[in-house]
Amino acid sequence: MISYVKNQETEIVITDLGSEGEGIGKIDGFPFFVKGALPGDRILAGVTKVKKNYAFARVIKILEPSADRVSPKCEADRRCGGCRLQSLSYDAQLRYKTDKVKNILMRIGGVPEALLDKVMEPIIGMGENAEGPWRYRNKAQYPFGRDKEGKLVYGFYAGRTHDIITCDDCLISAPENGKVLENIVAWMNEHDLDPYDESNGTGLLRHVLIRKSRAYNELMVCLVINAKDLPWEKELVDKLTHCDEIASISYSVNMDNTNVIMGREYHTVYGKDTIKDRIGGLEFNISPLSFYQVNPVQTEKLYSTALEFADLKGDEVVWDLYCGIGTISLFLAKHAKKVCGVEIVPQAIDDAKNNAKENGISNAEFYVGAAEEILPAYYENNSDDMTHPDVVVVDPPRKGLDEKCIETIVKMTPERVVYVSCDPATLARDIRIFAENGYVLKRVRACDMFPQTVHVETVVLLIRKK
Numbered sequence: 001m002i003s004y005v006k007n008q009e010t011e012i013v014i015t016d017l018g019s020e021g022e023g024i025g026k027i028d029g030f031p032f033f034v035k036g037a038l039p040g041d042r043i044l045a046g047v048t049k050v051k052k053n054y055a056f057a058r059v060i061k062i063l064e065p066s067a068d069r070v071s072p073k074c075e076a077d078r079r080c081g082g083c084r085l086q087s088l089s090y091d092a093q094l095r096y097k098t099d100k101v102k103n104i105l106m107r108i109g110g111v112p113e114a115l116l117d118k119v120m121e122p123i124i125g126m127g128e129n130a131e132g133p134w135r136y137r138n139k140a141q142y143p144f145g146r147d148k149e150g151k152l153v154y155g156f157y158a159g160r161t162h163d164i165i166t167c168d169d170c171l172i173s174a175p176e177n178g179k180v181l182e183n184i185v186a187w188m189n190e191h192d193l194d195p196y197d198e199s200n201g202t203g204l205l206r207h208v209l210i211r212k213s214r215a216y217n218e219l220m221v222c223l224v225i226n227a228k229d230l231p232w233e234k235e236l237v238d239k240l241t242h243c244d245e246i247a248s249i250s251y252s253v254n255m256d257n258t259n260v261i262m263g264r265e266y267h268t269v270y271g272k273d274t275i276k277d278r279i280g281g282l283e284f285n286i287s288p289l290s291f292y293q294v295n296p297v298q299t300e301k302l303y304s305t306a307l308e309f310a311d312l313k314g315d316e317v318v319w320d321l322y323c324g325i326g327t328i329s330l331f332l333a334k335h336a337k338k339v340c341g342v343e344i345v346p347q348a349i350d351d352a353k354n355n356a357k358e359n360g361i362s363n364a365e366f367y368v369g370a371a372e373e374i375l376p377a378y379y380e381n382n383s384d385d386m387t388h389p390d391v392v393v394v395d396p397p398r399k400g401l402d403e404k405c406i407e408t409i410v411k412m413t414p415e416r417v418v419y420v421s422c423d424p425a426t427l428a429r430d431i432r433i434f435a436e437n438g439y440v441l442k443r444v445r446a447c448d449m450f451p452q453t454v455h456v457e458t459v460v461l462l463i464r465k466k
């Protein structure tokens with residue numbers, strides 16, 4: 001067997017993409033991980049690190065580009081690391097995500113390939129959208145700081161660091177954001193305000209959250225600050241409200257030494273407390289602290305898929321765990337007897353209750369708390385139709401379901417479990433547990449909520465074995 005050393009140059013043909021979007025190519029079975037290389041590329045690589053069973057390398061030169069290569073659109077491509085797939089044609093991105101879901105379900109979930117070939121449906125892409133798979137995000141959070149010369153900057157954290165990469169116009173975000181941010185910079189400079197410095201806990205501005213409603217063309221701006229009150233409030237409002245679309249300006253206090261972006265509360269200084277958006281004929285009010293899907297074009301398709309998998313006839317009772325502002329719950333409520341949503345963020349539950357009322361939906365109830373606490377407590381203390389629901393829908397954050405939560409779902413014996421997941425690895429882990437408890441994988445469909453990035457959303461249907 002040949003051994004490799006650091007700085008050695010070698011030719012590699014890339015055949016796969018890893019879970020972080022890195023190219024993978026093998027020489028005599030020995031794998032190399034190469035950032036920035038794509039399947040189909042033949043490259044001259046420089047070895048950067050050698051481990052026992054694999055090595056890392058960098059691209060010195062692309063000798064022959066992959067047929068799937070396209071030129072990256074964004075000037076921050078190499079620095080930012082958000083849109084790692086942007087050099088890959090959109091068709092190839094969809095193929096990559098399909099393979100990613102399939103491979104993880106096999107490897108971590110223990111799902112046989114033959115079963116996946118039967119139950120996996122084509123990934124839902126967003127290629128037909130007017131702007132293509134770009135400009136889709138309705139939310140962006142920009143950290144503020146200073147660069148090496150001491151200049152006030154904002155942008156994005158470069159992958160896994162807290163170094164701020166400046167980027168004037170993020171091409172997956174709304175074009176209006178740049179103007180808002182420039183006005184905030186001007187306001188800070190005029191009043192000698194400092195950005196937050198996490199090394200010593202000083203400075204005022206930590207992050208700016210901008211959210212846009214596509215349906216109503218409204219913007220919400222929330223400043224996350226390291227102070228109890230927002231200074232120069234009126235001046236900020238004057239500066240920002242030149243632009244018509246601003247519907248809400250607020251601030252959220254976060255004085256903790258933490259990676260969590262938002263504080264626990266927010267205070268509105270201008271306009272409304274929430275902005276309104278519409279998905280699939282339903283109206284949703286969204287507060288700055290609530291989770292809301294970032295890609296509204298794809299969200300509608302995602303929810304329709306979840307609804308289709310739930311297969312409601314009108315008399316079912318349904319739990320919607322991790323319900324956020326009640327989006328999926330209200331989608332389901334129109335087709336069910338009753339839906340109960342559970343969510344940990346109190347402001348999101350306030351939004352959910354308002355949203356039910358505003359849409360004239362009276363068969364949805366909402367509970368604040370952790371799903372892994374609320375559900376078992378409900379099961380232990382009640383004996384009604386909700387202790388044996390027909391369908392349970394779950395849409396957890398990346399860490400997936402708590403075992404306690406799965407355990408209770410299994411005890412409740414729903415016919416169908418619809419699992420909406422933003423991380424196929426935890427989805428696969430949880431599917432395995434459901435399988436051990438009598439639930440069979442019936443349908444799998446990936447949905448591209450995050451084009452250009454390596455992330456993929458998946459909806460699966462599990463049904464209870466009779």
Ligand code: SAH
Nearest residue numbers: 291293322323324343344370371395396397
């Ligand atoms: N289904 C919603 C939200 C999905 S995101 C939608 O499509 O918009 C996941 C949600 O789970 C977030 O709102 C988050 O606040 C919430 N959450 C996180 N941990 C939780 C827990 N342990 N119990 C209940 N909700 C939780």
